[in-house]
Amino acid sequence: xxxxxxxxxxxxxxxxxxxADTLVAADFGPRTPRxxxxxxxxxxxxxxxSRAFTIGNLMARLPMGMFSVSAVVxxxxxxxxxxxxxxxxxxxxxxxxxxxxxTARLVDRHGQARVALPATLLAALGSLALLLCVRYxxxxxxxxxxxxxxxxxxxxxxxxxxxxxxxxxxxxDAADSLHTANSFEQAADELCFMLGPVxxxxxxxxxxxxxxxxxGVVLLxxxxxLFTAQRSTEPPARPRPTAKAPFRVPGIPPLxxxxxxxxxxxGAMEVVTIAFADAQGHRAAAGVVLALQAAGSCxxxxxxxxxxxxxxxxxxxxxxxxxxxxLLTLPLLAASLTGxxxxxxxxxxxxxxxxxxxxxxxxxxxxxxxxxxxxxxxxTLAVTGLLGGIxxxxxxGGWTVEHVSPTAAYGVPxxxxxxxxxxxxxxxxxxxxxxxx
Numbered sequence: 001x002x003x004x005x006x007x008x009x010x011x012x013x014x015x016x017x018x019x020a021d022t023l024v025a026a027d028f029g030p031r032t033p034r035x036x037x038x039x040x041x042x043x044x045x046x047x048x049x050s051r052a053f054t055i056g057n058l059m060a061r062l063p064m065g066m067f068s069v070s071a072v073v074x075x076x077x078x079x080x081x082x083x084x085x086x087x088x089x090x091x092x093x094x095x096x097x098x099x100x101x102x103t104a105r106l107v108d109r110h111g112q113a114r115v116a117l118p119a120t121l122l123a124a125l126g127s128l129a130l131l132l133c134v135r136y137x138x139x140x141x142x143x144x145x146x147x148x149x150x151x152x153x154x155x156x157x158x159x160x161x162x163x164x165x166x167x168x169x170x171x172x173d174a175a176d177s178l179h180t181a182n183s184f185e186q187a188a189d190e191l192c193f194m195l196g197p198v199x200x201x202x203x204x205x206x207x208x209x210x211x212x213x214x215x216g217v218v219l220l221x222x223x224x225x226l227f228t229a230q231r232s233t234e235p236p237a238r239p240r241p242t243a244k245a246p247f248r249v250p251g252i253p254p255l256x257x258x259x260x261x262x263x264x265x266x267g268a269m270e271v272v273t274i275a276f277a278d279a280q281g282h283r284a285a286a287g288v289v290l291a292l293q294a295a296g297s298c299x300x301x302x303x304x305x306x307x308x309x310x311x312x313x314x315x316x317x318x319x320x321x322x323x324x325x326x327l328l329t330l331p332l333l334a335a336s337l338t339g340x341x342x343x344x345x346x347x348x349x350x351x352x353x354x355x356x357x358x359x360x361x362x363x364x365x366x367x368x369x370x371x372x373x374x375x376x377x378x379x380t381l382a383v384t385g386l387l388g389g390i391x392x393x394x395x396x397g398g399w400t401v402e403h404v405s406p407t408a409a410y411g412v413p414x415x416x417x418x419x420x421x422x423x424x425x426x427x428x429x430x431x432x433x434x435x436x437x
Contacts, residue, residue, distance in 0.1 A: 040180040040306050047167055049233040056230065057160045058188060059223025060120070063216035064156070065196020067127065068092075070212030071147065073204040074134050088130075088143045090391065095151035097387045103154055104380035111237035112162075112376075113228040116154040120224040123153040124217045131210045153220070156227070158379035161185050165367060165375060166235040176308060182363050183305025186356045187298045194294035197287055235375070251369040252378065255362060256385040258321070258423050262358065263389020264416030265328065268397035269293070272413070273348070275398075276406040280341050289345045293352035301356030313364045318424040320361050324354035325417040332410040339407070389416070 045051050068089045075085035106115045126149025133142045164181035168174045200212035228234075270290060277286035309316055330347035334340065363379065370378030393416055400409035 040176075041184060041302075044164075044177060044180050044184065049230055050164075050167065053160070053163055053227055053230040053233050056223045056226030056228075057156050058192070059219050060227055061156045061188065061223070062192045062196055062199075063220045064153075065193040066200040066212055066216040066219075067150065069197045069200040070204055070216060071130065073201065074131070074209045074213060075143065077204070077209045078134050078137075079140075084140060084143070088147050091144050092147040092150055093387055093391055095148040096153070097384045097391075099151040100153075100155055100380050100384055100387075101377060103152055104158060104376040105374070107154060107159065107376045108374050109237060109239055112154075112159050112234050113231060114237075116159060117224055117228045119152040119154050120220060123150045124221050126150040126152075127213055127217050127220075131213050135210060154224075155376065155380045155383055156224075157185055157189055158376050158383065159227070160188075161363065161367070161379060162235050162375045163233050167233055178367070179309070179360070179364065180305040182360045182367075183301050183356070186360045186363070187301035187305070189359075190294045190298035190301060190352075190356060194291045194298065198291060201287060238374070249369055249371060252366070252381070254423065254426075255365055255369065256381055258317075258420050259362065259382050259385030260389040260392075261416050261420035261423055262321075262324075262362075263386035263391075264393035264396065265324070265389075265413040265420070266386070267390035267393025267395075268409070268412040268416060269331075269348075269393075271394045271397040272401060272406060272409040273344075275401040275409065276335060276344065277341060279406045280339070282341055285341065289341065289348060292345050293348040293355075296349040296352030297355035300353035301360060304357045304360060313361050313368065317358070317361045317365060318421065320354065320358040321417065321421045321424045324351075324358050325414065325421050327351040327354045328414045328417050332414055335407045335410050 045054065071089050071092075072085040075088060079085070103115070103119050106119075126146050129149065130143060130146035132138075133146055161182060164185070165178060168177045168181065171177060200216070203211040203215055273290055274286040277289060328351050330351055331344055334344045334347045363382065366378050366382045367375065393412065396416075397409050397412045400412050
């Protein structure tokens with residue numbers, strides 16, 4: 001049997017061996033693993049300071065989904081009146097719609113840390129005052145006054161988006177990265193409004209009625225302290241802005257009207273779903289059903305942020321609203337044709353997938369249209385439009401439930417979405433193909 005011959009290993013540590021009819025080569029050099037390029041969210045959160053302010057912002061944002069549910073459970077449980085609880089929370093909603101734009105304007109002029117933290121502490125005192133008034137049987141009017149004081153809570157989502165816009169400004173991939181950042185923030189909104197009510201209901205029922213409000217206050221203040229402590233990522237203040245107010249900028253008012261109509265979708269869907277589940281004898285499951293809708297939106301938001309949608313946001317918005325309108329017909333069909341709560345939950349999961357892309361595109365347009373130095377104010381105006389729509393949609397949905405039926409009331413969010421679609425398309429007809437001009 002022939003003996004193999006060997007060669008001296010090369011500098012690359014390659015070992016060669018020759019047998020009768022085979023050449024064997026082995027490389028013992030160090031291996032460099034092939035690493036997958038980081039995804040868009042990893043690249044985004046790799047920006048210095050981004051993770052710290054994101055953690056603080058998420059902590060401060062989670063209570064936004066807790067306070068209203070906690071207040072309803074706390075007030076209804078001690079006073080025995082859902083009407084009083086609903087009136088108190090509605091008052092807080094109206095107060096927030098009026099106060100939030102002014103708070104945002106102060107944030108733009110004087111900086112997030114100087115304004116947002118004192119405003120948060122004032123709102124926390126309002127929540128604690130509500131807790132004490134309920135606990136010790138204060139007159140009903142004190143509940144309205146205390147909850148109205150919580151209207152100074154800053155728009156935490158808007159401040160986070162303003163930081164992303166500041167950090168990404170001037171980068172080569174600014175447009176794509178801002179799209180990813182907006183998608184991430186929208187998914188975070190959906191996650192907070194998915195987990196917040198569940199956490200609040202658990203705390204109020206498992207511990208004591210005031211537990212949800214108390215934990216919400218602790219999270220809000222702690223998160224805002226951490227968020228405002230990150231001064232390196234804070235956008236610069238504009239004490240004397242030269243740009244005019246966002247509301248007066250062409251293109252912003254039509255967006256606010258669209259937000260108003262979309263808010264009607266969200267407000268009506270919540271009330272109608274609770275009523276439908278109650279009519280089916282499963283009112284306790286309403287929170288889970290609504291959480292599925294938020295879960296669908298959260299997943300779609302993350303997926304949308306990882307994509308690179310073609311065309312400008314002005315052209316994408318009508319398509320997004322059209323998709324939302326079409327998918328909202330699924331819950332209406334499920335409720336009308338089957339009356340099955342599990343099937344309704346599935347259709348809400350699917351319908352929710354159009355929410356995040358629509359909101360991301362809307363907020364992107366608001367950012368593009370808002371003058372420099374007034375970004376918090378512009379985005380808070382959009383949130384104010386949503387809040388106004390939610391209040392109107394809740395009222396319309398509740399009226400339809402009582403005077404027609406919970407099943408027929410699913411037509412209210414479809415109608416609101418159709419109105420939003422018409423509003424999104426209307427400017428395009430009169431501007432020679434340039435929508436929202």
